[in-house]
Structures are given as structure tokens and as C-alpha cells.
Amino acid sequence: MATVRPDSPVYSGRLVRAWSSKRPKIAASTAIKTKKKSSHSAENRPCLSVNAYSEYLISTPDGEVLSILNESSHLKIYTRRFGPETVAKIRSIPGRRWDAEQRCWMIPCSPERLREILHLFRATPYYLSGQIAARLDQEMTLQAMGRNSRRAYMFWIQDFLYFLNRPPGSDDAEAIHEYLSIKGKSSRVNTVLLIRAALRFLYNRALRTAFPDIPGLKKDRILPTIISKQEVLRILKECRNPKHRLLLMLVYSAGLRVSEAVSLRSIDIQMDRNLIHIRRAKGRKDRYVLLSRIVLDDLKRVFPSLEGDFWIFPGQKNGRHLSIRSAQQVFKNALEKAKIHRNISIHGLRHAFATHLLENGTDIRVIQKLLGHSSLQTTQIYTHVTKQHIHKIISPLDQMNEP
Numbered sequence: 001m002a003t004v005r006p007d008s009p010v011y012s013g014r015l016v017r018a019w020s021s022k023r024p025k026i027a028a029s030t031a032i033k034t035k036k037k038s039s040h041s042a043e044n045r046p047c048l049s050v051n052a053y054s055e056y057l058i059s060t061p062d063g064e065v066l067s068i069l070n071e072s073s074h075l076k077i078y079t080r081r082f083g084p085e086t087v088a089k090i091r092s093i094p095g096r097r098w099d100a101e102q103r104c105w106m107i108p109c110s111p112e113r114l115r116e117i118l119h120l121f122r123a124t125p126y127y128l129s130g131q132i133a134a135r136l137d138q139e140m141t142l143q144a145m146g147r148n149s150r151r152a153y154m155f156w157i158q159d160f161l162y163f164l165n166r167p168p169g170s171d172d173a174e175a176i177h178e179y180l181s182i183k184g185k186s187s188r189v190n191t192v193l194l195i196r197a198a199l200r201f202l203y204n205r206a207l208r209t210a211f212p213d214i215p216g217l218k219k220d221r222i223l224p225t226i227i228s229k230q231e232v233l234r235i236l237k238e239c240r241n242p243k244h245r246l247l248l249m250l251v252y253s254a255g256l257r258v259s260e261a262v263s264l265r266s267i268d269i270q271m272d273r274n275l276i277h278i279r280r281a282k283g284r285k286d287r288y289v290l291l292s293r294i295v296l297d298d299l300k301r302v303f304p305s306l307e308g309d310f311w312i313f314p315g316q317k318n319g320r321h322l323s324i325r326s327a328q329q330v331f332k333n334a335l336e337k338a339k340i341h342r343n344i345s346i347h348g349l350r351h352a353f354a355t356h357l358l359e360n361g362t363d364i365r366v367i368q369k370l371l372g373h374s375s376l377q378t379t380q381i382y383t384h385v386t387k388q389h390i391h392k393i394i395s396p397l398d399q400m401n402e403p
Helices: 084-091 111-120 130-142 147-164 173-186 189-206 229-237 242-254 258-262 293-302 324-337 347-359 364-371 376-384
Strands: 010-013 055-059 065-070 074-078 097-099 104-108 123-126 275-278 287-290
Touching (some): 065 111, 074 111, 104 111, 130 147, 147 189, 173 189, 229 324, 229 347, 242 258, 242 287, 242 293, 242 324, 242 347, 258 324, 287 364, 347 364, 347 376, 364 376
Antiparallel strands (some): 010 123, 074 104, 097 104, 275 287
């Protein structure tokens, strides 16, 4: 990646879909005016000239950090690895070409073209020097941080910097306390803990300064909503599409996360061993899970042959798997048809898998391994929702004569 000037601004694509329609408009002049008012401050954000800096950093919604070098004749776009969505956006820019020797995209340089690129990636300025942003990206890479974690951290860091309205430094303890206090009034404790972790990462890893101690934060212990075996059966029966039914059966029968289910490939199905190989799941960990006999029969009906390497659930775009949002909608539709009126997502099938195994007497450490939990404490939450022990207890009211 090209050398980053310490005084260069960073541009970050917002990760909230609802906000994108209200993003700052690109002005007709050579300035980008951030007219949107922060929810934390009534003041308008300052303007930045697109010609004032030689390099820009853009954090895309996919977690990539692009370096745009502003030279006299060309704009050069660098990154470690260009994702397919980023490449598709760059290819929509007139005059772009790939330089194989420098391994970057070359685009004819002009203020209008630079504004077009920033607009294309839904970019809005925030206060972080290019040097610090590059270090932040490097630390995330060294930590092997997953895409979802990177996106969450970048979102909350950006949100905090909007609140701060100045470059972060070593004397921000009071501002951090105030920001977390504001978030604590409208967010769950678990969200505030995530925000604190993101800010700690920014200050400790990127800024190389101490992060203030924030006492008094305790995780919410919210028990998952569990559906019964009969309800699972009703949901599956209402799913008429064979592939959609196969998707829901896989999630329930193996306790998969929805991201793991939609990204399954034919090579992951080991029919001779009755196992499914889950690759690079949460925490970048592999594991093996159960391949149900019923699921195997359905797989054979849907796919005459599993030879080769292809997506089990292909998406509408060529070369892509089914999106998580589409899988969630499949479950929601089946839930409505089954007339189960509860606020539950497709992840509820994973909760049901763990709870039903526990009620059947499966050792909790085995369940931990099947779910891919790093800590047994995470799995133990299902001991609080199982009916196995509760049903053995007789209510004192039932031991009395009728009142």
C-alpha cells in the first residue's frame, strides 16, 4: 500500500442502511459539505477540499480499507485485496484501468472524478489521521479480526469520532465517559460493551495510549426464546420450497449459524462420515457438526450428485451464495405460515438445537463443541431454558387442595 501522509483525512462508508439515504450530498463546487447534523451535536461539520490532500483512506462497508493516491494525472486506488463488490464499483467508473505492475486501479484525475469515487463508496469525512487509520487497519489484520467484527468496530469508532468532533488523543477520558453514558441510555448493555471494546482497540492499538477504566458495566443475561420440537416440525412442514426446507433443516439439525449455513459448499458435505465441515466460522475456527440422516436424504433428492465444488445455496448473483437476509426471510415466511406468533429469528433454530439436545441428556461439553463456543459459560445459558429439571418440580400450589 502507498505511504500515508499523517495529515490526510480518512473517509469511511457508513454501515447503517437507514442512514445512507441521508448522507451528505456532494456539492457542485470542489468542497464536500457535511450538512448532516450529528445526533450528539447541533453544529454542522466543517468542509474539506478534495484537492487539499494527496491521499485518502476509505473504509468500505465490507471492512476493506482503500488507499486513494491523488496524483497530478491519475488517481491510484490500492488495497491488500480487492473484494468483488469493490471491483464492481470501480469498474463502473469511466476511464478506469488496472495496472498489473503497480497492482492498483488507475483513474484519470480530476476533482469531479474524486468526488464521484467518494460518493460511490458513500464516504463521509471523520477525524482520524491517515497514519493512525493505517495502523488501525494493520492491527485488525494482525488480530485476524473477522469481517463482521471489523465492520462493527469501524462503525462505532466512526460514530464516536462524530461525537468527539476533533482528532482523538490521550486526554479523552471525559469524552469517552460522556459518549458511553449517552449510548447506555438508548442501547443494551451488551451493545455498550461492544462500543467500549471498539474504543479500547482504537486507543490502545492504534493511538498507543491508555484507555480509561469504565466501571459498572455488566452484561445483560437475556435468555433465548426456545421453540418446541412440535413447532420446529410445523415450520418445516410449511416450507414448500425443497431448497428452503433443506436450509432450515440444516440450521436446526446441526445447530448452524445462518452465516455458516448459507456458505456451505458441496465439498463440505462428508456423506461417508455423516459429518459437515464448517470452515472459518466465527473466530476463524473450523469444526465438524452432525449430518442428519433425514437431511442427507433431502440433499440427495435436491442434488443428484454432490461431486465438484459448488454452493449448496447459490445466490442470485453469479458466484455468490444466498444472502443472510434472504435466509432470514425464508424463516420468517415459514414462521408466519406456521402461525407461530413470536419474535424469533432463524437463529432460534440453533437455540432449539442446543436446548433439545440438552433435554435429551447430551453432555453440555459435547454441545459446546458442536456449537463452536470457545467458552463453556456461553453454552451454559441453555441450562436456564431447558424444561428437563423444571418439569420434575411440583409447584407448591399444586400440592394444596383447591383454594
